[in-house]
Amino acid sequence: MKMNEALSPARPPTAKDNLSRTLLVRLFGLTLLLLLTALGVFSYFAINVFEREILPEIHKKAALVGYVVRNDVLRAVRFGLPFDGLVGMDGLLDDALSDNHDIRYILVTGHDGKVLYAGGTGGSAAARLIGELPPSAFHPTPAQSGEARTVRLSGFFDTSVPVVVDAVPVVVDAVPVVFDNAVPAVFDNAVRGVIHIGVDGDFVRRRLTAIAYDILTVLLVTLLVAFEFLFNVVMVYVAGPIRRIEELLRKGAAGDLSWRTQDTGGDEVGRFARVFNALIRRINEAYQEVRQDAKEAQAAQIEASGVARIQAALADLDRKFRLGAAGLQEMANPNALLRIRIPFFLFILAEELTRPFLPVFIRSLHQPDLGLTPQMTVGLPISAFMLSIALITPWAAVWTERFGVRKVFLIGAVPSVAGFIGSALAGSVLDLLVWRSLCGIGYAIAYIACQSYVAENSHAKNRVSAMAFIMGAVFTAAICGPAIGGILADRVGFAPTFAISGCLVLLASVMISRFLAVDSSSTPPLATAARPGRSGSSVARMLFRNPRFLALCVLTAVPAKIILTGVLFYLVPLYLTELGDSQSSIGRVMMVYGLMNVTIMPLIARVANRLTNLPHLVGIGAIVSGIGAMSVLAANNTWLVLAAVTAVGVGHALSIAPQLVLAQIVCERADPTISRTAALGAFRLIERFGNIIGPFLVAVLLSAFGYSWAMAFTGALVALGGALFLIFMALDSTGSVKEAVP
Amino acid sequence: MTEGCGINRSFWSRRAVLAGLSGVLAASVSTASATSTATESRPPAARRFRIYMVVFRGWTDTDRGFKDYLDANRVPVELIVRDAKGDKGALAGIAAEIIREKPDLVYTWGTTASVEILGPYDSTDPKRYVTAVPSVFANVSNPVDARLTPNLNGSGRNIAGSTYLAPLDAQLKALRSFRPAQRLGVIYSADERNSLDVVAALRLLTAGAGMSLIERPIQPSRDDAAKRASLPRLVAEVSGEKADFLYIPPDSFLSAHGKLLTSAAIEAKLPTFAAAEGTLTGSDALMGLVSRYYNIGKLTGSLAERILVKGEKPGTMPVTSLSRYSLILNIRVALAIGIYPPMRLLKISEVIE
DSSP states (O other): OOOOSOOSOOOOTTOOSSHHHHHHHHHHHHHHHHHHHHHHHHHHHHHHHIIIIIHHHHHHHHHHHHHHHHHHHHHHHHTTOOGGGOBOHHHHHHHHHHHOTTEEEEEEEETTSOEEEEEESSHHHHHHHHHHSOGGGTOOOGGGTTSOOEEEEEEETTEEEEEEETTOOOOOSSSOSEEEEEEEEEETTEEEEEEEEEEEHHHHHHHHHHHHHHHHHHHHHHHHHHHHHHHHHIIIIIIHHHHHHHHHHHHHHTTBOOEEOOOOOSSHHHHHHHHHHHHHHHHHHHHHHHHHHHHHHHHHOOOHHHHHHHHHHHHHHHHHOBOOTTOOEEOOOTTHHHHHHHHHHHHHHHHHHTTTTHHHHHHHHOOGGGSOOHHHHHHHHHHHHHHHHHHHHHHHHHHHHHHOHHHHHHHHHHHHHHHHHHHHHOOSHHHHHHHHHHHHHHHHHHHHHHHHHHHHTSOTTTHHHHHHHHHHHHHHHHHHHHHHHHHHHHHHOHHHHHHHHHHHHHHHHHHHHHHSHHHHHHSOOOOOSOOOOOOHHHHHHHHHHOHHHHHIIIIIIHHHHHIIIIIIIIIHHHHHHHTTOOHHHHHHHHHHHHHHHHHHHHHHHHHHHTOSSHHHHHHHHHHHHHHHHHGGGSOSSHHHHHHHHHHHHHHHHHHHHHHHHHHHHHHHHHOTTSOHHHHHHHHHHHHHHHHHHHHHHHHHHHHHHOHHHHHHHHHHHHHHHHHHHHHHHHHTTTTHHHHHOO | OHHHHHHHHHHHTTSHHHHHHHHHHHHHHHHHHHHHHHHHHSOOTTOOEEEEEEESSSSOHHHHHHHHHHHHTTOOEEEEEEEOTTOGGGHHHHHHHHHHHOOSEEEEEHHHHHHHHHOOTTSOOTTTSOOSSOEEEESOSOTTTTTSOSSTTOOSSSEEEBOOBOOHHHHHHHHHHHSOOSEEEEEEETTOHHHHHHHHHHHHHHHHTTOEEEEEEEOOOSOHHHHHHHHHHHHHHHHHTTOSEEEEOSOHHHHHTHHHHHHHHHHTTOOEEESSHHHHHHSOOOEEEEOOHHHHHHHHHHHHHHHHTSOOOGGGSOOBOOSOOEEEEEHHHHHHHTOOOBHHHHHHOEEEO
């Protein structure tokens, strides 16, 4: 969706030399080191605290469950029911177990240590071991029943397990598999039996692992965001100005001394720039003085040869040096792109935050009175978002031309903020439809405004790399967003996370209004290349007169979008929730999609730039993503979903950028009058159709076949499309595309 | 008014920001109106509302709950209690007295007293029945069948009231949570409308649940002794049909002679489920799902307050019932028949020891 003309790796547009790079690398290394150290120390303490504080809490909770069961049993005994003849203990124990997932088993033994009632799993092994011990090991005399006792059992799940009397746990082994907390049931001064609560050691370990993952995610995201900001600060305030002065010095070395640089800012760089400007000014003034002197000397000269000599000397000076006779020129600021990168990053990040929980959130609002299945209901707001993007995009381009980037970006922030705040407060799916559509409108406007800005601030020559540079922000957001969004959703809830998204958009618009104030409003909007608003009939003509274009769209582009919105945005979060994953881990799984794009796309760009194998990349990408999605059929677990997401990420990294290039080439070949941008516009329009139908298609499949089959069917569809496309291109006069390439 | 408020609230709750606001508004408006009407319409200290309380079998928990509610809410009342002492014939005289005295409100206890004092909705004779005074009834198991009101949404006449029976399907569910009964026995008076209605409903429910219903009506007779004598035989018949449970409907005759019925059941080791709290506390039934009479009394007291203090029209007030019921379990009976309650059930039961 946002893999635009990213055919070359994300580089700053004017990175000719290594100055900023080395500085940046050093700064980044230092930041990395500091952050890693801080986070390492923090994590170490966090995990320590967890083990010290949380573990006893878990045991306390287990003991509490033991007390509840004991009280229920003793109440029955007090009514005169026999301790060993209670009815329906299974139900009672099941209730206790279903409320406490960290408890593996509950056993109730009689006064002789024999197990009377058992619930949960693994109880029989525990029962055998408990049976080997004298009953007195678990219950001392009633008077002592409050006293903690530790009994060491060996061979229990191949490890030794501390057995604790009266629920005061003492950890004997570092990582036991099960903690047995024993609560004696004392009635009429006699121990009638013991309630054993088996706490799952694995559960504790899983909790620890989950926290470690969260910390790692935060680490990764912190690094990415830190780099994003660091990069900008260094480029805007240090490397950029110095590079400009360096360029002026080079000009100066070549004799051109007519340029000054911007010298705003009171920091070292600003002072440096001022000194440089003073120097230039001094030289120019000196030159003017020399010229003036020469003029006077010339006027005073009677001898013609003297005049000629002075004129020759001046001409020589003018030949060797170019000086600002008519005042100094100011060096244009080449860092315009940087000004929009962070606001744009924040804007995209706001939307990406919602990815891991949006479907789950929508499902929680589902009301049957709409007459829709829950699956359809979940699809609606996702599609509404995509639909409003598709509808608004052509208009957004028109508005940008009319009002300028800054204004349009700020206008786009209004529906976005309203959409996010509304989503946070939404009480029904109908409300949410409206709010999500507003978010879509804002997203489309910001996206187009940003694209136009890049077009305004780049030349035809470097436009692709400029676009790639901005897309870098999108990729970073696609990695950070789901990961952070998941953690936020887990910790503070869905509604506050929407609110945070709203705040990010606000922040982005504040930055836009400050950073773009001068550049954009003073610059008349250039006629940008991206002029959409193509009529439907011309798109249809392109499609149906050009079988290659048709094949590309129908067999690869639309399926790719279906798998993106249907599988990644809709199915994956719901499926993972079904598998019991937390929002944080859903976010981490979804993050991998962005990660794959960032790591693989630059490699592909290098290959694709040679433009010899585009159809193969497109077809293979589709097959990889499709077959990857089918992998969930093997088993229902998170790792396979992760594998599927990875495959979709790899597949898209392989195919999306080549798709775009191919679309332009096949259109140009079929009809040279169609411009590349027109072809691209038509292609985008058709793609967006896939975005909209993806959730619906998957909803239908989901209602009929369940999660793994719905995902597999969609995958099969995509893979089949890819295969057919490869066959089509092979049959269609092999190499025609190669020839087309200049 | 309350109805409108409710709709407003749910409408606004879609917009959470406003919901809090409207909640505050609604709350303040309702308190304001409550206090203002209370102060405006509250009579001077000397003036108290005169309430005639017509009870049928002496002062019960329901009556106590009614009085306690009015006291707790500082409704100034003067209670004039008339007890029919179980004699239906005495009620016409009490009605005549009320028509003459014109109190502010009439309270009637039980189906018999309510019908005899207030009369059926389709033949109200203002000389025979109390029609001019607003009235509330309590402990009427089925006011529609008793013809006190044409439906439960409002009587359309000068009376309001409360019912006390738990929904029959909830009762059946509670019964089956004790043991998964397949064969349910029921003994009832063939001449009591209440019981006939309940049995008819029970037929539908058991058929729907795939259970069989063993019905044993008590033959109508002027001779109470003969009817009493038939009870142990009927229990033996139900037990002989291998019933898992015996259901005791809200039946006046069985309420009066529940002990006889339940001791026969205990002898036959047959668990019993009673529809009315009176049967549970007055006899040895095993269990029941009931409204506590005391709470029914308080609920009825709140109706009286709305009529007297807030000036609401009784005819537009729906017949109310409690939304929560008590599962009552007689553990002595369980021990006697040797069938113990499942732990889950025991956990949520109010146990009679």
